[in-house]
Amino acid sequence: MEENAIRNKYQELGVEGFYTQYGADYSNPHEAQIRQLLLQNQDRIDYNKVLDFCCGSGEVSRTLIEAGYGHVFASDPFTYEAYQKNCGRECWQYTFEDVIRTPIPEQFSAVICSFAMHLCPDEQLFPLVYQLFQSTSQLVIITPHKRPELEQLEGVQLAFEDFCLTAKGKQVRLKAYTSTFTY
Numbered sequence: 001m002e003e004n005a006i007r008n009k010y011q012e013l014g015v016e017g018f019y020t021q022y023g024a025d026y027s028n029p030h031e032a033q034i035r036q037l038l039l040q041n042q043d044r045i046d047y048n049k050v051l052d053f054c055c056g057s058g059e060v061s062r063t064l065i066e067a068g069y070g071h072v073f074a075s076d077p078f079t080y081e082a083y084q085k086n087c088g089r090e091c092w093q094y095t096f097e098d099v100i101r102t103p104i105p106e107q108f109s110a111v112i113c114s115f116a117m118h119l120c121p122d123e124q125l126f127p128l129v130y131q132l133f134q135s136t137s138q139l140v141i142i143t144p145h146k147r148p149e150l151e152q153l154e155g156v157q158l159a160f161e162d163f164c165l166t167a168k169g170k171q172v173r174l175k176a177y178t179s180t181f182t183y
């Protein structure tokens with residue numbers, strides 16, 4: 001489904017309604033850009049034990065697994081069937097709200113959230129990010145939008161960023177964050 005069509009469907013059904021209805025068939029037309037960004041930052045992101053958070057049908061996981069990184073975990077409350085079918089691996093089903101309530105009881109070298117954190121309502125962004133940093137010291141966002149700007153949140157620092165272009169010349173950004181939170 002094209003980007004504009006997805007945006008219209010978000011408006012019609014809401015984000016949750018859209019993914020409940022279409023999640024099993026989800027795939028990202030910008031997988032090539034996701035792959036490029038992940039691979040060209042291998043020396044700056046620790047891929048030893050990654051959580052692919054809001055994993056869709058496995059766009060991030062596939063790249064990492066194909067590049068030889070075996071310890072890839074994934075979570076998505078709506079597309080887990082598509083993920084299991086495409087990646088042949090288990091998929092947790094944490095929502096943003098679940099993580100805000102209780103941090104994920106596992107440690108990761110990096111948590112990667114691709115094309116998804118802009119869907120988190122503004123008022124939930126800080127508690128979500130705060131909880132995710134309980135499970136990792138490196139939070140990586142891939143986004144085709146300016147949002148989310150996690151560097152605006154108290155205690156969150158932009159460590160580095162990178163971008164690449166789609167065929168239409170649109171920027172896809174990768175932003176890596178650390179935090180000064182003490183728990």
Ligand SMILES: C[S@@+](CC[C@H](N)C(=O)[O-])C[C@H]1O[C@@H](n2cnc3c(N)ncnc32)[C@H](O)[C@@H]1O
Binds near residue numbers: 015058
């Ligand atoms: C645009 S897709 C991105 C999927 C994949 N990471 C990618 O790069 O293509 C957004 C993802 O966010 C997930 N999502 C939407 N609302 C969510 C919520 N409240 N909690 C957790 N995940 C959510 C959807 O199921 C969907 O897989």
